[in-house]
Amino acid sequence: MPELPEVEIVKQSLEKKIKLKKIQNIIIWNRNLRFKIPIKFEKNVVGKVVKDIKRFSKYLIIHFTDYTLFVIHLGMSGTIHLVEKNNKNLNTNTSFYSSQILPKKHNHIELYFDKVKMIYNDPRRFGFFKFFHNEEELYKFFKNYGPEPFSQLFNLKYVFNFFKNKNKNIKSFLLDQRFVSGIGNIYANEILYLCKIKPTKKAKSLSKENCRKIIYFSKYVLRNSIKKGGSSIKDFRNTLGYKGKFQKEFRVYQRENLDCDMKGCIGIIKKKIISNRSTFFCSVCQK
DNA sequence: AAGAGGCCCTGATAGC
DNA sequence: TGCTATCAGGGCCTCT
Numbered sequence: 001m002p003e004l005p006e007v008e009i010v011k012q013s014l015e016k017k018i019k020l021k022k023i024q025n026i027i028i029w030n031r032n033l034r035f036k037i038p039i040k041f042e043k044n045v046v047g048k049v050v051k052d053i054k055r056f057s058k059y060l061i062i063h064f065t066d067y068t069l070f071v072i073h074l075g076m077s078g079t080i081h082l083v084e085k086n087n088k089n090l091n092t093n094t095s096f097y098s099s100q101i102l103p104k105k106h107n108h109i110e111l112y113f114d115k116v117k118m119i120y121n122d123p124r125r126f127g128f129f130k131f132f133h134n135e136e137e138l139y140k141f142f143k144n145y146g147p148e149p150f151s152q153l154f155n156l157k158y159v160f161n162f163f164k165n166k167n168k169n170i171k172s173f174l175l176d177q178r179f180v181s182g183i184g185n186i187y188a189n190e191i192l193y194l195c196k197i198k199p200t201k202k203a204k205s206l207s208k209e210n211c212r213k214i215i216y217f218s219k220y221v222l223r224n225s226i227k228k229g230g231s232s233i234k235d236f237r238n239t240l241g242y243k244g245k246f247q248k249e250f251r252v253y254q255r256e257n258l259d260c261d262m263k264g265c266i267g268i269i270k271k272k273i274i275s276n277r278s279t280f281f282c283s284v285c286q287k
Numbered sequence: 288a289a290g291a292g293g294c295c296c297t298g299a300t301a302g303c
Numbered sequence: 304t305g306c307t308a309t310c311a312g313g314g315c316c317t318c319t
Contacts, residue, residue, distance in 0.1 A: 002313090006312080032296095073314095076297095077296090077297080077311085123297050124296045167290075172290090175314095184312055185312060185313085234312080235312080236312075275290095275291085277312095293318100299309105299310090300311105301307100302306105302309100303306085303307085
């Protein structure tokens with residue numbers, strides 16, 4: 001599910017609600033995620049104060065005041081829900097701090113802050129929580145990741161050089177986190193559509209002008225999605241449980257057999273599997 | 288080394 | 304109603 005914009009939306013609300021707060025308690029209902037959560041995870045985080053919340057690519061990074069940190073990845077179906085303790089909650093039979101209540105299906109982790117409970121839910125378990133002792137460990141973890149589209153490093157020289165000699169199609173490179181970090185299947189489709197570049201086009205055959213467009217529209221699409229609160233296809237919700245709105249603005253994703261709405265184009269959106277992922281494009285205006 | 292393909296997991300939906 | 308097959312927003316691994 002969550003690509004860079006969705007993770008950014010989650011990050012922004014976490015910033016408002018848990019920054020400078022102390023983790024009072026943690027309940028782990030199910031340790032099975034992509035990496036099994038070790039028993040010592042609780043010991044590593046309980047009692048610590050959140051200094052800052054950052055995001056890199058599709059990863060959330062929770063920094064503590066003692067310079068340790070942990071990373072959250074939402075995988076395909078992970079969501080974070082924040083529940084605030086207020087008078088309304090106190091009046092219900094389910095006690096805010098009670099560990100007696102049964103978890104909702106697929107709730108894996110609950111972090112209890114003063115007056116806020118943060119719940120991590122993940123049906124498909126492709127996400128993870130991972131603790132790091134310091135920034136250096138974190139740096140090693142991310143060392144193979146390419147720049148984000150917003151980074152200065154994601155520039156014409158970098159992109160054009162990277163594509164030189166690359167025989168694979170452009171679509172799979174937009175999904176390749178070693179090339180660029182944060183783009184997933186939805187946005188890769190949307191970006192190439194706006195660039196008017198066919199997803200099957202070989203990377204090495206892209207002109208400098210093509211590369212410029214890829215850089216420009218990568219930023220453009222992701223920024224717009226963030227403005228609209230991200231995209232909600234099935235699972236994605238912000239921390240209050242509300243859907244994003246960017247799915248209403250998809251030009252190609254999940255629009256198979258519908259008319260291409262590029263100005264003056266008479267094409268019809270097609271669907272094709274490329275590198276094992278559904279790919280949507282207009283065969284008339286994308287060349 | 289680059290590229291193709293498979294796999295991790297559960298749930299929703301479509302087709303019979 | 305209930306079975307089976309297919310597909311889903313990510314990322315890693317192996318094989319060639």
